[in-house]
Amino acid sequence: xxxxxxxxxxxxxxxxxxxxxxxxxxxxxxxxxxxxxxxxxxxxxxxxxxxxxxxxxxxxxxxxxxxxxxxxxxxxxxxxxxxxxxxxxxxxxxxxxxxxxxxxxxxxxxxx
Amino acid sequence: xxxxxxxxxxxxxxxxxxxxxxxxxxxxxxxxxxxxxxxxxxxxxxxxxxxxxxxxxxxxxxxxxxxxxxxxxxxxxxxxxxxxxxxxxxxxxxxxxxxxxxxxxxxxxxxx
Numbered sequence: 001x002x003x004x005x006x007x008x009x010x011x012x013x014x015x016x017x018x019x020x021x022x023x024x025x026x027x028x029x030x031x032x033x034x035x036x037x038x039x040x041x042x043x044x045x046x047x048x049x050x051x052x053x054x055x056x057x058x059x060x061x062x063x064x065x066x067x068x069x070x071x072x073x074x075x076x077x078x079x080x081x082x083x084x085x086x087x088x089x090x091x092x093x094x095x096x097x098x099x100x101x102x103x104x105x106x107x108x109x110x111x112x
Numbered sequence: 113x114x115x116x117x118x119x120x121x122x123x124x125x126x127x128x129x130x131x132x133x134x135x136x137x138x139x140x141x142x143x144x145x146x147x148x149x150x151x152x153x154x155x156x157x158x159x160x161x162x163x164x165x166x167x168x169x170x171x172x173x174x175x176x177x178x179x180x181x182x183x184x185x186x187x188x189x190x191x192x193x194x195x196x197x198x199x200x201x202x203x204x205x206x207x208x209x210x211x212x213x214x215x216x217x218x219x220x221x222x223x224x
Contacts, residue, residue, distance in 0.1 A: 043156070043214040104155055
């Protein structure tokens with residue numbers, strides 16, 4: 001079984017809709033992250049969390065919110081989706097001793 | 113966090129050794145040099161990390177000169193399956209900052 005899972009893997013939604021992307025991990029890590037990747041570009045950080053009570057904005061947090069329901073779960077929400085949020089979204093985890101991050105398989109989101 | 117500079121793309125043929133060089137002139141004393149590999153539609157995968165001199169694992173070697181302002185990822189005898197984007201990052205253990213800076217990476221194309 002994969003250490004980091006994301007659901008859904010693919011999602012098509014319409015402008016203005018609220019959607020949630022979910023991430024679960026079985027690595028026992030405290031740190032979790034959400035990134036987005038646009039075609040031909042690197043990954044950009046949206047939000048990160050160092051533990052259940054610690055949530056921090058990343059480089060591009062506008063238009064997004066997150067919830068850390070438990071150590072193993074970190075959800076990303078788009079309150080009112082817009083077309084330029086069409087992208088590939090990755091969840092990742094890491095432990096506090098190193099900056100090696102473990103990524104999920106990604107969620108491909110299309111906003112019409 | 114120090115930013116890195118690496119070539120946008122490289123081409124190679126099966127069986128050749130590939131060396132990808134990364135510049136990180138502003139690397140901090142406590143930063144490590146880390147390389148990730150990303151296949152299309154998948155999350156990045158950690159491949160190697162080092163602080164100075166040379167590190168080797170089953171996948172690659174990492175060469176770091178004494179001044180640590182650059183590093184070279186070496187992939188021995190590449191195959192078609194090594195076609196991917198390779199990212200060079202600087203990161204430090206236990207950092208209070210959440211993000212790793214993924215640039216655009218180097219797109220390696222291996223041809224038969």
